[in-house]
Amino acid sequence: MLKIWVLRHIQVSLASLGRLVRLPLSTLMTSAVIGIALALPTGMHVALDHLQAISGGWDGAATISLFLKQDVEAKAAERLTEKLQAKSNIAEVEFISREAALEEFRQLSGFGEALDALNSNPLPALLVIKPTTEQSDPLSTQQLIDELEQLSEADLVQLDMQWVRRFHALTEIAQRGVFVLASLLGLAVLLIIGNTIRLEIQNRHAEIEISKLIGATDAFIRRPFLYAGFWYGLFGGVIACLMVNLSILTLDDPVGQLASLYHSSFSLSIVDLQTVTVLLTGSSLLGLLGSWISVGRHLSTIEPS
Amino acid sequence: MINFDNVSKRYPGGHDGLSNVSFHIKPAEMVFLTGHSGAGKSTLLKLIGLLERATRGQVLVGGRNLTQLPNRKIPYHRREVGMIFQDHRLLNDRTVFDNVALPLVVAGMGHKEVGRRVRAALDKVGLLNKEKSAPITLSGGEQQRVGIARAVVSKPPLVLADEPTGNLDPALSKEIMTLFENFNQVGVTLLIATHDIELISRMNRRILTLDKGQLSHDGLKHTW
Ligand SMILES: Nc1ncnc2c1ncn2[C@@H]1O[C@H](COP(=O)(O)OP(=O)(O)OP(=O)(O)O)[C@@H](O)[C@H]1O
Ligand SMILES: [Mg+2]
Numbered sequence: 001m002l003k004i005w006v007l008r009h010i011q012v013s014l015a016s017l018g019r020l021v022r023l024p025l026s027t028l029m030t031s032a033v034i035g036i037a038l039a040l041p042t043g044m045h046v047a048l049d050h051l052q053a054i055s056g057g058w059d060g061a062a063t064i065s066l067f068l069k070q071d072v073e074a075k076a077a078e079r080l081t082e083k084l085q086a087k088s089n090i091a092e093v094e095f096i097s098r099e100a101a102l103e104e105f106r107q108l109s110g111f112g113e114a115l116d117a118l119n120s121n122p123l124p125a126l127l128v129i130k131p132t133t134e135q136s137d138p139l140s141t142q143q144l145i146d147e148l149e150q151l152s153e154a155d156l157v158q159l160d161m162q163w164v165r166r167f168h169a170l171t172e173i174a175q176r177g178v179f180v181l182a183s184l185l186g187l188a189v190l191l192i193i194g195n196t197i198r199l200e201i202q203n204r205h206a207e208i209e210i211s212k213l214i215g216a217t218d219a220f221i222r223r224p225f226l227y228a229g230f231w232y233g234l235f236g237g238v239i240a241c242l243m244v245n246l247s248i249l250t251l252d253d254p255v256g257q258l259a260s261l262y263h264s265s266f267s268l269s270i271v272d273l274q275t276v277t278v279l280l281t282g283s284s285l286l287g288l289l290g291s292w293i294s295v296g297r298h299l300s301t302i303e304p305s
Numbered sequence: 306m307i308n309f310d311n312v313s314k315r316y317p318g319g320h321d322g323l324s325n326v327s328f329h330i331k332p333a334e335m336v337f338l339t340g341h342s343g344a345g346k347s348t349l350l351k352l353i354g355l356l357e358r359a360t361r362g363q364v365l366v367g368g369r370n371l372t373q374l375p376n377r378k379i380p381y382h383r384r385e386v387g388m389i390f391q392d393h394r395l396l397n398d399r400t401v402f403d404n405v406a407l408p409l410v411v412a413g414m415g416h417k418e419v420g421r422r423v424r425a426a427l428d429k430v431g432l433l434n435k436e437k438s439a440p441i442t443l444s445g446g447e448q449q450r451v452g453i454a455r456a457v458v459s460k461p462p463l464v465l466a467d468e469p470t471g472n473l474d475p476a477l478s479k480e481i482m483t484l485f486e487n488f489n490q491v492g493v494t495l496l497i498a499t500h501d502i503e504l505i506s507r508m509n510r511r512i513l514t515l516d517k518g519q520l521s522h523d524g525l526k527h528t529w
Contacts (some may be wrong), residue, residue: 008413210394214455215358215384216411218377304356 006009009223016227020235027235028147030196034189034283039243041182042256042279046271046285048174054266064141066127066148067156075126080153084127089135089144094128100164101126124155127148138168189236193229200228201298213304225287233287237280306332306463306494307353312362312431313349322348325362326517330496332462337505338498340515342446346498349515350465354386355379367462384412387456391468393442393448394437400434401451403426408459426458430484446477453481457488464488466497470504478504 005294020027068077074097081095096104101123106112131144141159148157202207211221252268271279313425314322325344330336338346351357352364355371364371365370365390367385367419374382396402405426421459427433430450449469456464466485471480480499486508499505505512514522 004413004415046316061388149460203515207396211411212380212406213354213383213394214408214411215382216378219378220411 012223013227013230016224016229018225019136020228020231027232029238030192030232031235034232034287035239035243037185037192038236038240038279038283039186039187041178042240042245042271043244044174044178044181045275046248048171048178049272049275050268051174052171054135064129064131064145064148065158065159066129066151066162067125067158067250068125068153069155070124072125072153074125076153077127081127084129089127089132089140091132092130096126097126098123098125186282189233189283189286190266190290190293193232194294195289195296196232197229197291199304200225201295205302208299208302209304212251212302216264218299221299222295225289225299229287229289229291229294230284231287233283233285233290234280236287240283241271241276241279253269306330306334306367307496308363308365309349309352310363310365312352312364313504314345314352314357315360321518322357322358323352323515326515326518326520327362328513328523329473329493329522332494333489333492335485335510336497337508337510337512337516338496339502339505339512339519342500342519344515345518346515347467348469348518350388350498353463353465354388355382374490377484380411383463384408384459385463387459387461387464389452389456389464389466389469391471393440393452395448395451395455397439397441399439400436401432401440401443402527403436404434404440404451405410405458406453408455412459422458423454424456429452429487445472446480446486448479449473449481450484453484457493463494465494466495468499470499470501475504482508488508491500 028187068080072080072227077095077097081093082092084093097133099270102115105123129266131141135141145157145159148154166279189299215229250266256267309328309463310328312318312326315325316322326345326349338349340346351504352359352371353366359372362372366382369382371382384492384504396407399407401421402423403424406419409422414422424433424436427436430449432447432454435443435447435451440451443451449472453469456466464485470481473481482504485495485497509525511525512522513520
């Protein structure tokens with residue numbers, strides 16, 4: 001019984017696929033419109049992914065300065081350096097002694113004379129800590145800072161590059177933007193498919209009427225239209241995927257050249273499998289939903305007389 | 306098989322299609338329905354096929370009370386009532402075979418059984434050699450026979466026909482009526498609406514006559 005049911009569904013889905021294939025031009029046009037609408041947010045999502053990949057590569061962008069208490073001996077400071085160096089979330093630790101700090105300050109600030117007038121060194125010793133690349137996101141960085149603040153030797157812990165945080169915040173906003181855009185264009189896809197199915201229902205008015213006359217259930221009449229919506233959505237998704245990949249391939253060369261000017265080996269990669277899966281599933285479901293709404297609204301208006 | 310009990314049908318706008326009609330048709334009867342244009346013949350048939358619902362009274366078909374039948378059960382009711390129309394109502398973008406197969410496909414019948422039954426039905430109406438033709442390439446009489454094959458292919462116990470010979474010459478009309486008599490002989494109940502008094506008066510069957518929506522006569526002879 002179930003087998004027959006599944007077989008029927010396969011038959012109907014192939015039949016509605018056949019209908020679409022027999023009108024290649026109009027099918028292609030509808031799918032292309034859907035594809036363009038879907039390609040826009042997909043492309044932006046991929047671009048954001050790339051931006052985040054670049055920003056992830058900015059190792060050392062976020063360094064943490066750990067100022068030691070005045071009474072920490074140089075020996076203890078070195079031991080601490082080694083201890084921190086061994087931690088898995090830290091890539092590099094540089095120890096700057098009080099003397100070294102004073103020397104650096106003397107050279108860079110131009111207050112040499114004034115410092116000479118002091119009889120003791122007012123500067124604390126300092127550890128400059130670079131988190132590992134994997135742990136450089138805002139949350140992990142904050143966790144590391146909290147951890148460092150717990151150390152008995154620590155006087156003050158400071159995150160240097162605030163703008164990394166700002167960059168992350170910006171990409172987050174951009175991500176929201178892409179989400180909003182995707183929702184709006186998803187709605188557009190819904191309307192496109194709904195309208196296409198509405199026209200299809202009008203074209204097959206006689207067939208629907210006669211089918212009802214001889215005892216077709218609503219589910220039976222609905223089915224081919226739902227499958228048509230599904231196919232439109234799927235085709236649109238495939239077209240969107242092709243368009244985004246084509247754009248990436250077109251842009252890859254110039255982007256590579258630009259990157260090489262900055263001594264970076266950065267290059268574009270085509271849409272990943274996860275994005276493709278989400279795109280195709282989403283577009284098919286949108287197609288199904290669009291035709292479902294359309295069929296629900298327009299099929300009941302056709303009654304035999 | 307069919308039971309009308311004080312049935313009235315008022316169309317939206319206040320026009321009465323039928324008023325207070327009562328009659329009973331037994332299984333395996335062959336009954337003609339006649340009356341002037343606008344008398345309510347089509348309306349009566351539509352109530353039986355649930356293309357319209359009665360405003361008052363009760364319609365029973367095959368023991369089923371149509372007044373209380375919910376909309377979602379209408380398709381299953383229609384599968385047990387074969388309907389034939391003056392304008393055939395065939396799908397012109399499908400072959401004769403596909404047109405006749407439609408009721409079986411709609412009911413979910415398997416492929417092989419469909420082929421067997423469709424050919425049997427086409428054979429009965431003498432169109433077996435036309436199964437691959439498009440309906441518009443056939444003559445009016447042939448198209449009507451395709452419509453008849455479609456109505457009987459699923460072997461419904463009841464067949465309704467609304468002016469099935471309306472556009473046909475007397476010889477073809479006679480042929481169609483002979484077909485109906487054949488179906489009746491194997492136990493199918495038939496209700497046939499027609500203007501063609503001459504034709505039915507020679508057939509010696511029960512005749513229901515409608516006049517302005519009311520049943521004016523019920524018997525072997527017509528009265529208008
Ligand atoms: N959908 C409708 N809306 C309003 N009035 C209708 C409708 N259908 C039929 N009528 C009216 O109901 C009455 C009966 O119509 P019906 O079609 O049943 O007559 P008929 O006997 O079949 O006529 P004919 O021989 O011309 O086919 C007519 O007066 C007609 O105008
Ligand atoms: Mg009529």
